Amino acid sequence: MTITRTINTSDGTQISENRSMCCRHVSSLLPELTDPERVVEASHEETSAAAVSPVHSEEPFSSLSRDKAFAEAAGPTAEDTAHPDRVPLRTSAASGARGPDGQVAEGDADLRRFFEDIHRTLPTNFTLNENIPCILYKGMRFCDPLRVVSHARRIDGTGWMLDLEILDGDMTPRRMPVSRMDLKSKPTMLLGALADRGFRLFCLREDFFEFLNIWDRAPRSWRADHPGWFEAPSDAPSYLRPDGTRHAPARAQAEAVLAEPLRDPYGRSGSLAGWQTEIARRAIDNPALVFAISAAHAGPLPRLVGLQTAGFNFFGTAASGKSLLLHVAASVLGHPEGVSPWSAATTGLHRLSAEAQDSLLALDGYPLRPDGQHRRALLAIGNDAGAGRALSARDPHGSKRWRRVILSTSETPLRSSLGQGKQAPPAPLLRRMIDLPAEIHAHGAFAALHGAADGASFTRGLERALRRHHGHLLPAFLERLIADLDRHAETLDADLQRLTTRIMAHAQRAAPSSPAADAPGAERLALVGCAGEMAIRFGLLPWPDGTASEAAHAMANLAQHLPTGSGWDASRARAELRRYAEKNDTRIVDLDAAPRPTGDVPLVGWQDRDHLYLSGDPLRGEVEALDDLLAAVDHILKPGGEARSKQYRMPATKVPDRPRVYRFDKAKLG
Structure with missing residues (x-):
């Protein structure tokens, strides 16, 4: 096969040069698959033979890419609108089906948007054949469909990366950020990550990386190194969830991209209405359960009122239901089993804190006899820090102060556990991690069983409901919060002051030694109550007004510094x-x-x-x-x-x- 290469000389003239190209599959990085759902006979006669041939040139693609013929203008060209390889999108088992009126079904609509974006921004000499589907280089198969969504960098100008969108093995577009540094230093790891998602190459790896480098027609965006609130210069704040989903007000200008999004295929199940009916309604008349659900909504709020960590530790026996409180709280964000054991915090508190920035961190099972690592992790929480191995990309020196809401469990109060060490628990920790008893009712953490025969039946029913419905509350909460962030922040500040004053005044009369008797402790307890009330106003929690604030007040009455049952004179x-x-x-x-x-x-x-x-x-x-x-x-x-x-x-x-x-x-x- 012969291809023509156009060279722009220094004096502005153009020279055409012919080169031969081998059509044998001699250097494909990954073996060509023959999945009948992925490879469809091309309808264009001129591409039917070439589309199955891999790219392998006697001249490296990298030298071709340096030609000005590959330079892209900022706007579309005539070739962008011609698309000789575009054919009608065919359906497959993975991509949905068309209706009787010929309209594209929901699954295909996402593919259509994805393909349209590729057609609009592909570099010169590359085309997309939607039937195969595959990106072609001068008529020859090059790689599965992908596009560069944006070129992202940190606010300080470092950390450049490509925000990719690829078509995975299930014919589903997936976002995948790729660091430019990794393109140079970790190419094998990147190719492995692509293969793990079912993405295939039919070209030399060097040619593929050069292809990504010349994809110029994509906007600039901002890089975020951890989830939570992100505020670009002269722009409205937005919120990034751990999977990379962004919640932004309509006035936000620039896109923000999470550098290392988490993949959680079980992050959402069932429906919001199902969660409200089967879980939220069972929390009525159960203050500990109301408090745990409200705490899961409180994660994005500390930044709005100037707080850092707000932590609460439920302590009690193994049958008290304290771990179930954490699973219910986790279901607000995603899967109910998204709870980490305390042992993971001994070496990974940096990672866990980064992933839970401006969100909920649930830690289950602080040991009865903690070792030095457990104590260091707990003390680090008191300083709003991480512990264990620092993450070079997010916190190279381990000095970042994290902002999160923590729910924890233990058999005894954390103060009692720390008291086994050489030093008394520091005051910052006692303000940030408040011990709350889990065994407060006849059925442990639960007072009202809502028709269940006993506490065990109530627990099992709640666990089954959690597996059916989870992951809907926080996204809906964020959408409503971010839609009018300034007004909601102003309301939150006023409500927080009122509830803090009420909780602190009562504690000073009834239990002067309680952490609720001091402003820092009372404010953190009140924050949880305000978060629940906000979710009630948003129509997300089917509770009467005042339910969440009353639960926060009830838990404040139970908060304590001293371990129970010592009584030693x-x-x-x-x-x-x-x-x-x-x-x-x-x-x-x-x-x-x-x-x-x-x-x-x-x-x-x-x-x-x-x-x-x-x-x-x-x-x-x-x-x-x-x-x-x-x-x-x-x-x-x-x-x-x-x-x-x-x-x-x-x-x-x-x-x-x-x-x-x-x-x-x-x-x-x-």
Whole structure:
């Protein structure tokens, strides 16, 4: 086959040069597939043979691309309107069907829009054959249909990327941002990502990348590195969901593109009406459930009122229903199982926080005996930070402060868990993570069963409903919020002040030690109530006015700093230590006696004439709220050898491996 190449010389003249092109499939990156739904006989006789031939030129495509013949003007050319390869769109099993009047069905309408955009912006010498469907280079098959939607960059001018739209293996247009840096440094990874979506190449990989580079007729856009609120210079704010969907007011000027959107094929199911009927109505007269649903709507609101993290931890036994509260909240955004275990936060809090920016972060199961990583992650939340490995693209130094609403669960209050460490919980954490008891009714977190026989039946019914209906509430909420953002922000600010004042005044009278008695805690609790009331006004939650604010007030009355059930005073604490020592007498070594006991029984401590030395782990496993007990007997506890710790390091002369223990004065122990 012979092709003609036109060269523009420096003096403005044009030279035509003929080149031969091999039609053998000698260098296709991916094997050609023969799916009858994807490859359809072309209706144009002149393209029927060429369309099945891959591109392979004796001259590299990259050299051709440098010709001015490949340069594109900003507007359409005559060739753009001719489209000799355009044929009527044929239907397939994946793309829908036409109606009796010949109109394109809904699935085909999306394809028609996609194909029209490709026809309008394709570089010179490339055409789209809709029958195959395939992009052709001078009549030869080049790659599956795609287009460059926009050229995106960060506000500071870095991070350039291509916002692609490709036709995947199911004949569905999909957006796929591609970093220009990755085009150079990670081409194999990019090709793998395309293949994973069912996209096929019929050309050299170098030619494909050059093809993307010369696609000039696409607008500029802004790059966003994480979901949430995005505000370009001199433009109205918009909101990006984790899947890349953008919610923007009509006056927004420039497009914003999420750099790393998440793929969640199960993010939406059922209907909004089904969720309202089967889930939201069951929350009526269940304050904890109302609060959890309202908290899921509160994620986009902290930025509007100048808050950062607002976190709430439901604590209780395994059968209290606390995890179900998180699943219900997650269903507002997407799949009800979109809840992360607390263990994921120990190394991935940066990633989780980035994905939940201006949204909900649900963390289930803070351990009863947390290790150092769990404590560091929890402390990082108190500083609005991430923990674990930083993400180079989103937060290269791990210094970004994240803004999110957090719902968490644990068996005991977080303050009690942190109290097991060397330091008291910092005040910022206590303001940002408020402990709320989950076992507040006869059926744990639930008071009204709405016709269910018992708590277990109510829970199972709610879980089935969550699987049927999820992912509709937050998108609808955002559309209504963003449509008149300034007015809604002004209303929110006024409502927040009123509810904060009400919650704080009541707590100061009834429970001065509650976090709701201070403005930071009261404001965060009130924010959740205001979010629910806003969703009620938007017609999204089928609750009477005031339901969400009353639930926030009820949970504020239950909020607490102190762990429940400790009750240790000095006398009771000393008696408990004596009981423990007597019960484990055979497992406590007398260092003054000889010979020492032998056997396989694990030791719990040592003693001599003056002191009782008890190992921390066995003691903590048997004594409830140990840290409160130790605080009650601080006058007989004798630390030593450990900086900032109440423990004592045994000398090698007494115990060779020098364990850490709690050392008590025997004379004062009684």
